[in-house]
Amino acid sequence: MGKGQELYKRAKQIIPGGTMLLSKRPEQFLPENWPAYYSRSKGCQVWDLDGKEYIDCSMMGIGTNTLGYANEEVDEAVMRVIRDGNLTTFNCPEEVYLAEKLIELDPWAGGVRYTRGGGEANSVCIRIARAATGKDKVAICGYHGWHDWYVSVNLGDSDALAGHLLPGIPPAGVPKGLRGSTIPFRYNNFEELLDIVNHNELAAIKMEVCRNFGPEDDFLQKVRDLATERGIILIFDECTSGFRETFGGLYKKYGVEPDMAIYSKTIGNGYAICAVVGRKDVMNAAQRTWISSTFWTERIGPTAALATLKVMERVKSWEVITAIGNSNKQRWQALADKYGLEIEQWGIPALAGYNFKSKNHLAYKTFITQEMLKRGYLAGNSMYPCIAHSQEILDDYFFELDKVFAQIRDFEDGKDVMKSLDGPICQSGFKRLN
Template sequence: MSLSISTQERAKIFIPGITQLLSKNPTRFSEGIWPSYFSKAKGAYVWDLDGEKYLDMSISGIGACILGYADEDVDAAVCDAIHKGVASSLNCAEEVDLAEELCTLHPWAEQVRFTRSGGEAMAVAVRLARAKTDKSVVLFCGYHGWHDWYLSANIANESALDNHLIAGLSPQGAPRELCGTAFPFAYNDTAELERLAEEHKDNLAAIVTEPIRNFEPTEAFLSSLRSTADKYDVPLIVDEISAGLRYNTGGAHLTFPGFEPDIAVFSKGLGNGYAIAAVIGKERVMRAAEYSFISSTNWTERIGPVAALATLKKHRELNAGDRLVALGTAVQEGWARLARKYGLDIHVGGMKPMGHFSFEEEEAVKNAYYIQLMLEQGFLAGESYYAMYAHTFEQVEQYLDATDVAFSAIANTKDIMSKLVGKPTVSGFGRIA
């Protein structure tokens, strides 16, 4: 048994759920062959515990390492901060610099609060909205993390979140008293949004959306988000955790002319793998942080803000967003072309720099076989591709050549199950409707 696989077996004993992040759980790939643990990561390459080197064309640190693994400029800034000390009884000035930078990048925003992860940043954003309005109900579309406010949508209806990226999320442990405080609406469905807002107008606290995921927003939808929030005098929150920095140095919402939220939330790519998240917003909403208790020790450490400042500086200088979109476009076009070549029925979707494909038939088995075939060719690859600036177009061609081999094998193998070394893939992310 390889060290990578034996470590998975140890994890099953000592770590409930195997991993800290669902998206990195080996069952989401092909348990038994997916290496799961890394010893080194640099550029676009990952080395597992057994020393095997792979070109990572999969989830790229689940979208966190937007420049690439162990970026020299970001790491140099972090190492300098470490040598000077990252925690003390005083605050780090870099958090002020970062707050100013984020407000410069987003001229509508006036104040900023920081956390160290996306889920908790979304919890802060919702808390601010509820504190501002003194009301409880949140209307949302898209995926927004693991916290009680979001999972409570599944208390009364266990399938309420099924069309919002991850199906079957259990609300077990979320207080049942939160039932009726969060309601989903479909992306681009202005009628449903407006109906829910009118239905819950007496207790409406916030409207939450992702700026983009599987679809581009319509002008009517963007207009309805803003006008509905204004009509009922509630904050409009845009969750940029996935989309932020993928299209530009800032939020994807900046690509929609005239569209302004009241709060935007960033994490993932903001620190190129270092833990940092930001809640930016208009002063009239952000001031709620002064009378709602929102405080945590590790939100004051220095590494996160330093990493974010270095990431934003390099991202802007490189105009990284254009490259990420171009890389993702090439990959999605390649998937579609190769599927046609071999008569495979697949769905291709997602935002261009963070795309996915899925087999329409026998998805779990075919995906596991695809992963296995790609590992054999030296690639970490699954049904998702998250672009990093470190990826080259030559690497994309190498990846698509390997996918050509894999798709050919899938199309020409009658009994795929008999070929699997690992287990079939547990259902992955859904298509947000």
Template sequence: MDESDGRASHRFADGIRLWKRATEVIPGGSQLLSKRAEMFAPEQWPAYYDEASGVTVTTLDGTDLVDMSLMGVGSCVLGYGDPDVDTHVRDAVDAGAMSTLNAPEEVELAKLMLDMHSWADMVRFGRPGGETMAMAVRLARAYTGNDAVAFCGYHGWHDWYLASNIDTAENLEGHLLPGLVPKGVPDALEGTSFPFRYNDIDELERLLAEKSLGAIVMEPIRYEEPDDGFLERVRELATEHDVPLVFDEITSGFRINAGGVHQTLGVTPDVAVYGKAMGNGYPMSAVVGTEPVMDEAQESFISSTFWTERIGPTAALATIEKFRDEAVHEHLVDLGDRITAGWEQAAERHGLSIETQGLAPLTHFSLQHGEQSLAATTLFTQEMLNRGYLAGSSVYVSYAHTDAHVKNYLDHVDDVFESIAAKIEAGTVEDALEGPVKHTKFERLN
């Protein structure tokens, strides 16, 4: 077959070759598990981009693809290269991105974040989300004087979190990845992090009865809605035991409103952590909290040079301004609901069994066809690539997505679902793949 053939492995040959080279010189191939080609369609996924604008990604081979997948793993809530944000960033670059003195934008951003959170008193800023979560946990432990953390959900790669798997490799199953080995995490941290399941208040109550907790850390919502009274009871327990309640809004923030989903849910934490969408692709994160917890940063040393650069706060100010002025969240929720409904309707038409879940702007489907499910999802990505889309089992909706994008995408989904259903019926899904089945876990690549 020649290079003009429509198969992804030929059309994206430059990116695929570079990915293979990357796995030889970069452990794991990428800095982020979610960007590994193996997580989508091994030996087919283009892996690298040359340009990105709006919702269009141009590959190294010059092919334009519509991103109906992760949009910068949830960081580009306004779309790639938003002109309003980028204009402010260019001005900041021209004015000097870094100095011996502080950037005044961080004070302006702190005031804005506090205006958005009437319950909060102080703010600290970081850049990546994982390190900012580590900062929040440090502050909570400093406040209580206790080491143990009860957590629910995914919260990054740092030692405090992965320590949960020291005694058993299954503690993070359902929160992060099954069977994850905490290699390199000090054994001395065993017994400092304890999981509890979302909507299982009994588990949290048992942990509070058995442990002297330093923090309760959770995503207020991710894949499922909270049961009636669940979050309210978590709040009550945190108050009763004087344990800071930390809401990880790194993924959920700036999707449902101009701020955190906890504001819509009506439950107030002691600390909220933001990242991802806050800077529309420019690194920026924040810890917002009450003074008793936040003031611990006066005594617990938490400091970093690049937390003081100018670009992040500038991008965040512009992103939040646009989010508020144009009610971006309403657009995200509307399109997310339509995508979810479109998946469900197409699956019903063609006899596919699927489950959908997640916040509307972070919608997700999973095929429910036993041992063929993973191969069928890989086939979905393959066939959507052949139709000009970056697509997997999740869509992180952006403001740059339009009604036309969604309609055209769902028309193609309908065709692909029909094809997949026929192959599932015939038991020929893997035969239709042009490469290996995707991975679903953390593993060595070479």
């Protein structure tokens, strides 16, 4: 057992759930054998606590590092402000510079507020929308964090959030009085949303622009027109999708502007910074309610964002990672076709993945992670590319993955996959740890 697994055993004794983020639990990757912790990183390389090097062909910090780990230009900007002081009684000027840059990118917007986590940024949006409209209820489509307003969807009799990325989210601890205040609707189902709007006074329609598939039948424009007609604030949650296919929100691809948008994950290249941008009249409602936090004023986040946006704009990172993602999708399909395996692909190119159409799909995902780890790769059934994923790295990754797909063909032909696993099958969705 490596140092990472040893440390994770200690962590589970004192950290409920083992990690701060469900998506980083070793059980989500390779139970009992995932290295779990890192000592350093660079580009798309990560070193574990035993000093072993891996190429990250997985989620690159859960989608945060599109410029690669430890980008020198971003890190140098951060180190300068650390040397000069990260937080004082005064405000940092970078928060103003960043707000000006974001409004330049989103000319429809006239106000910006910051947080340091995506979940709290989503909550800020809901608070502002409710303050601006004087209404309480919200219609949602997509994944929007861990806070009460969102998880209250699961206070009903069904796992209503199961269709919004993560099944099994428990509503324990969420006040039962919030039941019915947040109402889910399915992507591309305009009639379902229209029925919700017709029977509820909504403050906001809050949704991801797209996650696993794109809009059909002019869906986004219909939502925009409905929100405008009924005086409902339209919020696009771009925490995950922003700056991956366009320089800004994914909404730019479809030509549909929201009233508010959230940027997170990518804009600080691994440093904690989230931005809520919105129309001036909407954002001014923040002054009629209480939204304030000491560490939203620290200097590292906006400094990292300014440096990240500068590098992104120069190298056109969104074009690079989209091209890599499109190539990955073609090559995954080519491997599946080569070995007569059925897969179903999902996600925009820079957030793409695939599932095997098999009752053993989770076992196959676990097997891929296990075998690719032995070959020096962090890899499962998805890849969030960064600009450090060179053609040579990708070619080597697919060379090794070819061998693993060949073994999965053997499993489909009758060989027992369970006998080839070194530990349990990976988890999917929320599960309580013992």
